[in-house]
Structures are given as structure tokens and as C-alpha cells.
Amino acid sequence: MNEISTFNATGTDATDAEPMPHSIEAEQQLLGAILTNNDVYDRVAAIIGPQHFYDPVHSRIFDVASARIAKNNLASPVTLKAFLEEDEGLKELGGPAYLARLAGAAISSFAVRDYAQMIYDMAIRRELIGLGHDIVGKAQRADVDLEPKDQIVEAEQQLYKLSEQGTSESGFQSFLKAVTDAVNVANAAYQRDGGLSGVSTGLIDMDQMLGGLHKSDLLILAGRPSMGKTSLATNIAFNVAKAYKKGKLPNGQDGTTDGGVVGFYSLEMSAEQLAARILSEAAEIPSQKIRSGDMEETEFRRFVDAAKTLESCPLFIDDTPALPISQLAARARRLKRMHGLDVLIIDYLQLVRGTGRTENRVNEISEITMGLKAIAKELDIPVIALSQLSRQVESREDKRPQLSDLRESGSIEQDADVVMFVFREEYYVEREKPSDEKLDEIAAWQDRMGNLHGKAEVIIGKQRHGPIGTIELSFEGQFTRFGNLVKKWQQGGDQEF
Secondary structure, eight states: OTTSOOOOTTOSOTTTSOOOSOOHHHHHHHHHHHHHOGGGHHHHTTTOOGGGOSSHHHHHHHHHHHHHHHTTOOOSHHHHHHHHTTOHHHHHTTTTHHHHHHHHHOOOSTTHHHHHHHHHHHHHHHHHHHHHHHHHHHHHSOOTTSOHHHHHHHHHHHHHHHHTTTOTTOSOOOHHHHHHHHHHHHHHHHHSTTOOSSBOOSOHHHHHHHOSBOTTOEEEEEEOTTSOHHHHHHHHHHHHHHTOEEEEOTTSOEEEEESOOEEEEESSSOHHHHHHHHHHHHHTOOHHHHHHTOOOHHHHHHHHHHHHHHTTSOEEEEOOSSOBHHHHHHHHHHHHHHHOOSEEEEEOGGGSBOOSOOOOHHHHHHHHHHHHHHHHHHHTSOEEEEEEBOGGGTTSSSOOOOGGGBTTHHHHHHHOSEEEEEEOHHHHHHTTOOOTTOHHHHHHHHHHHHHHTTEEEEEEEEETTSOOEEEEEEEEGGGTEEEEOOOHHHHTTOOOO
């Protein structure tokens, strides 16, 4: 090994500064193994690239060898000589003869993956050092346009991007692995009594239609104002967090076995208002009484007891208004890293901001929905985003929403795996009350109101991996609570909430 010179890529003496992490010997062994046996390249290509080499000459050798092997051409000291003969860096190391020495000094090919991993790890450490210097430099500069909080978000994004580099699981996977994963998901569903492969919403009919909330899915929950979008979202969040259990997963690792950790972006309501809604549901005290403080002693005790019970629920609320999609993603990553994250809810989509690069609202919404879908895939969690509907619903005879009613519907409909609409016909019929003089009409209206009272529909307008249709739920307006609706044939027409 000693006869192979170790060229300093930085061009500086080691005494001038602290040397960056690197292993010239590992790079030489890896390149020598590839030049001796090109089949070795396939075992390391998923781990490293030319950018991971410390020595720039080694980087160029690897780059040329990779290009030749990719074309099914031989990469050897002889064939590479023609491409690197004029390379100034290689000349300093002895010219093309250095390629022959690399191949001759390669001990064996069995440890190439270890060498590749070592080279990759050293490269990541160098990038971490560089990133640290960059953060320090920017923090020391007084830049009017760059706020400290923006610097933190930018640094976090760079760190997360760095952590995702070089994962050997990316790219193509064999059909065997894909089939195994599919069988494992089906087995998990089979092992659960409810037959769910995803996280349970706590609403039986919704779980049956959706199969639970699936990882990496973007679900849109849309509706007109006063339909109960936020109520349904908080109900799902509460149900998931309340059921949270941690234990051993089938693969032997620790993880969530039931329910989940929930992150809730409340861009419209404050965290306090959202908590009051959840407490209203848990304590069964009308939200009006909680807001006004008009509670009896027994109700207040129930309220406090519910608050104590909910203290341990893993439900995290962020009520920062007008969050940009980049910060939303950064905060979700941080929550997952610190506390775990199984379900993310955004209330609501139109209040999220884009990067500010476009003045076109449709393009901005497109950027946001693509960003939310990217978060779902990146963090491997279901993301539920609430969305407003356009006013054209109100002008129709049948007020039931359709996909075309989504505001800036193109990108929302395209990027979502599931689109659901909340619809309460009672809300509209209540406003159609005839005058008291029209007795026949009043009687018919009361009849209709009696049939609709306490009922809501969730219409599945799109589901990429399942059926579309309508789910009937119960709705208690005083507690802002959705629940399972017991059918007439199940309990003689009674409803169970």
C-alpha cells in the first residue's frame, strides 16, 4: 500500500488546518476492486457516487468507470487510460501507471461494501462539518433579508436532506420484496379484529370504507362552512391519540401498535379553542357552556377530569397562522424525530402558504398539495388536509358536494389518494322552514327535520385504492361530535353515539 501516493485533495498541508474525515486507503481498495472485477460495481453503486470520494482524482476515476460499466463496456486500467491520460491530477500521482497500481494493490473484493460504507460515512461527516461552518457563517452575518427563524428552517431542511442521502433502499426493488411487503400489510390487517391495515379513525363505517388511514396517503376532507370539517378532523385526531399504544412490532422493533401520535396544524383556530372542542367531546359538555363558563359544579368536575385524562394523549397542536409549506414540513419532521408521528392533520389547506415564487393561486395550491403528498411519503404517515369548497354548491338544488366543487380542484383532486366531503342536509333544510301559517308545509318540514336530525354524511368522492360511496354518521352539534350511527335494523331505530 505504501507505494501508492496519497494525494491531498484540498491542496493544503495537514498542519494548516484540522484534516477532514477521509480514508484514502479505502478509496484505493474500492477502485482497485472495481477495476479488477467490474461486477463489484453493482454492489456499491446504490451506496456511493463520485461525490463521496475525498480525493478528486479518485472521484473522476470512479465517474469514468461508472459511465463505462453502465454502457456494458469494460472498465480496466487499460480502457480508462484513454479517458484520463491528460488528467492533471492523475499526472501528479504518476499518470496512467497509477491505475495499474490501484488494480494491483486491491487485496480482495469481498469487503467492497464495507469500504463503500466507510467512504460514504466519511463523506457525510465532511458535509456535516461544511454545513456547520455554513450555519455559523450565516448566523454571524447581519442579513436584513434572512431572519434567524428562516435560517433555522433552512438548516433543518439541509440536515434532513443530508440524512436521506445514500440510502441503499431507494430505486428499484425486486417484485419479491414488493410482494413480501404487501403480504405483511395484509397479515397485519388479518391479525386485527377490525380487519384494518391502516390506523383506525374510531368511526366503524369510515374504517370499513377506507380500511383505516394508510401510510403515505394524502386524504382531503372538504366541505362548505358549518358542515363540521374541523369537528370531524378533531374527532379523528382525538380517537387516534386516545387509542395510542406502544409495543413490539412484528419485525421486533419498538413502535406504535394501536392508535398513534397525532400532529394537528390549526391554522384557523387557536390551540386553546381546539382543545376546548376536544374537551367538549370528551367531557360531554356543550361547547357553548365551556366558552361562556356557564357550567354546573358536576359539569366542571367532569371537565377537569377529562382534561387530566387527556394530558397523556399524544396530540400535538401547532396554531401558527399562515405557515409556509416548507416550515410545515420542517416542523412535522421535528415532531416525528422528537416524539414520533403517525397521523398529520392540516386545518385547512387554503390557509397554508406556498414559497412565494408564484402569484398564481392555482399554481400555489398545486405546490402545497404536492408538498403535502411529499410529506406523507417522506414521513410514511397518512396526512389529512381539510379544504374549502366553492360557493357553486349553494346554487344547486342538490347541495351534496362533488369533486368539481373543490377550490382550485385540479391539483387537489390529482394529488389526493382519498377525497371526502362532509355533508349535513339538516343544516340546509333547517333554513328552509316555511312560515307558521302554512300548516301542511310546516308538518312536512318537521317530518323531514325529524328524519335528518343528528345525522351526517361523509361522501367518498375519490379513493385510489378502494370504493367510493356514502358513509352515514351521527352528529351531536352541542358537543361538536361525530359518531357511529346505529342502523334501524340494528337497534330498532335507536341511535348510539
